[in-house]
Amino acid sequence: MERLLEIKNLKTSFFTHVGEVKAVRGVSFHLDKGEALGIVGESGSGKSITMMSVMRLLADNGKIVDGEIWFNGRDLVKLSENEMQKIRGNEIGMIFQDPMTSLNPVLTIGDQLTEPLLKHKKMPKDKAIERAIEMLRLVGIPSPEKRIKQYPHEFSGGMRQRVMIAMALINEPKLLIADEPTTALDVTIQAQILELMKELKQKINTSIILITHDLGVVADVCNRINVMYGGLIVETGRTTDIFYNPKHPYTWGRLRSVPNPKTLVKERLKPIDGQPPDLLKPPAGCPFAPRCDYAMRVCMTHMPPLFEVGEQHKAACWLNHPDAPKVEAPVGRRHV
Amino acid sequence: MLNYIIKRLVASIVTLWVIATATFFLMHAIPGGPFDTEKPLPPQIKANLEEKFGLNKPLSEQYMMYMKNLLKGDLGPSLKYEGRTVNDIIAYSFPTSAKLGIVTVICSLLLGTYLGVTAALNQGKWQDQLVMVIATLGVTVPSFVLATFLIYVFAVKLSLLPAIGFEGPEYYVMPVMALGGYSLSFIARLTRSSLLDVIRQDYIRTAKAKGLSRNTVIYKHALRNALIPIVTYLGPLTAGILTGSFVIEKIFGIPGLGREFVTGIYNRDYSMIMGLTVFDSFLLITFNFIVDILYAIIDPRIKLEA
Ligand SMILES: Nc1ncnc2c1ncn2[C@@H]1O[C@H](COP(=O)(O)OP(=O)(O)O)[C@@H](O)[C@H]1O
Ligand SMILES: [Mg+2]
16 A cells, blocks of 8 residues: 555654643654544643644644654655645645634635635636535535535534535545544534545545544544554554554553444443643653553553554553563453 | 614614713803803893803703704804804814824824734744833823924924924824824734734634645734724724824814814803714714724624614
């Protein structure tokens, strides 16, 4: 398969008056063309910042301190702002968590929707409007000819997220980054939006990176999953690996707090006790160790490497060391 | 929309009537009258004058008379200026105040937003600090101090600008600066804080994620949202400045409306006070109305419904 994105040892920090916040602390992963990759982890684990680094849209105090981001044969870290502008909204589209605030309240949907076409494709205005209407129809917005003249406040949350998807995909980008696209929506709408993303992935032939704190959301859409914690990837594997044969205690904890994706029956949500690591002074050892029921002495002092535990399956946990005691995973859906 | 306009018109007329009535009775409640001079007039002459202007009639009757004329747009004769009506005086001095006012409003609006945008886009840098110093001075220094300072520097020391009068473009410079200093500073601060707030919004991130240039993001996506609070301030500002500033007109010897108003109060020129109050209120109401419509144009979420 052809490689679309390859991130090597990405480190991103924010420089604040209290010190350097190490939000992403050495993340490496890849995405092939046509794949859908999930990034899962609790709030603050560095999911958004990883992808905002790819977009090169960090806040003014944020900086990529190390690493490479190879996209379609180019290292995005090295590109100028002008070159990045040609990639954003053209080769990479992005949608965000809150559709209620992600659209500009004073501009019409049509105005906002046609912007990527006018900017990147230099399309004449009337052609762009035609294309925008077509795109709105594709994302399932009824009477698009009328809706295109309206303003965001005239749309419901679900409809706005459809508009956001239309806008992100209007130039048929090679990659769509969706940062918690359903978190702010009702459960029934969530399912519709995920369904739409799956459908458009085929039609437009784009790859997807789906960020979420909810493992249930990725199960259905993604073929591979990165689990992030404390600015690091702690486990990565095919969706089946993560759900049926998880190898990191943090993943176990997350799986326990997910409703069963197949039956959608809400099991008892069991949050993991304790606090995430302080990114101003990240621990020397495994960032999850202080909250981990299985922590050993080595976990406190030495950062575990990503152990190969399967064909495409890796986990950064000392339990996977050949000399470690054998522990039975308390979860995993082997028997489902 | 039409419904809204009609409702607003009715409300405006009621407001004007309340203001006129309150002013009428308050004014008459103040001790002293237009013909009380230092050297008392002979009783016969005073009686004749009061007779001539109807001041000897019962207050309620005077009030009815005044309202009847007001409905026709007739503000009555001045009690002090022989043979001139209040309408004449407004027609003579309002254009002067208005010309000065319009220039001031436009200058402070353009320069104020420009400074505010510059400050916000350079947050924390020297440009920002400079603008904030200017803006803080502008809102704290009273206009008469600023006017005196300007005259001292530009007229007395440098002899660059005329200190007194209102005859050509060069006469505008100092009054506009003195009159607009406050609003310019206010608008600059408001623009700055508003824009800083807007560029943190999610839709700005969306605009950037589309690959738009920095200028498009700022001037198309951010500024329009940032200007919404400034539009609100524009109504009272314009009305206030257009009706003339007594202090500024006095210092620079400008024959405007502000000067007439204060002279009128001092003289107990009842019809002048009434007329100018009604006229100022009329301007204020009109500009607030225009601003509300502007508001709905700039922000589509606002619905013009009564
Ligand atoms: N502008 C910023 N300044 C300082 N710290 C930041 C900034 N933006 C994000 N962070 C920190 O980076 C960490 C990762 O954030 P993020 O990637 O947004 O988490 P999430 O996994 O919830 O998407 C968080 O601890 C957050 O506090
Ligand atoms: Mg996030």
